Amino acid sequence: MFKKTVENFTCENCGFKVKGTGFTDHCPKCLASKHVDIEPGDRLSKCKGLMLPISADYSRHEFKIVYKCTKCGLIKKVSAAPADDKEKLEFLASLKKTSLNNKFK
Numbered sequence: 490m491f492k493k494t495v496e497n498f499t500c501e502n503c504g505f506k507v508k509g510t511g512f513t514d515h516c517p518k519c520l521a522s523k524h525v526d527i528e529p530g531d532r533l534s535k536c537k538g539l540m541l542p543i544s545a546d547y548s549r550h551e552f553k554i555v556y557k558c559t560k561c562g563l564i565k566k567v568s569a570a571p572a573d574d575k576e577k578l579e580f581l582a583s584l585k586k587t588s589l590n591n592k593f594k
Contacts (some may be wrong), residue, residue: 494530495510515540515554517572520581524558536561545569545581551577 493511500507502521507513513527515522523541525531538560546553552569569578 494532502541511559513570514567515542515556515570515573518574520554520569520573520577524560524563536563541587542566542577543579544584545578547578547582552582554581556576 493510496509496513496524497525498507498509499505500516500519500521501523503519505518507516511569514526514537520542522542524534524538524540525532526537538542538558540558540563542554542565543557544555546555546566552573553566553574554569555564555566
């Protein structure tokens with residue numbers, strides 16, 4: 490069960506000071522995250538690796554960010570937040586389209 494906990498943090502990737510909302514799980518500037526959860530909000534992961542965005546999906550009027558952990562290799566998707574850098578989200582989504590288009594050439 491999700492437990493809402495308001496946590497402010499400094500992004501380990503870019504140094505931006507993030508003001509948490511209780512649902513904040515990544516930096517809105519560089520979109521990096523940290524591998525801290527097994528289930529959303531539980532903070533039970535022992536990995537604690539940096540999660541970097543590798544692509545994004547856009548459907549039903551929302552972005553989902555695809556992450557890969559730099560320590561353990563876990564890949565997971567999370568919903569983008571309203572404050573996230575839209576240009577970065579669009580760039581990540583374009584990477585996936587480019588990759589798919591190249592497979593069919």
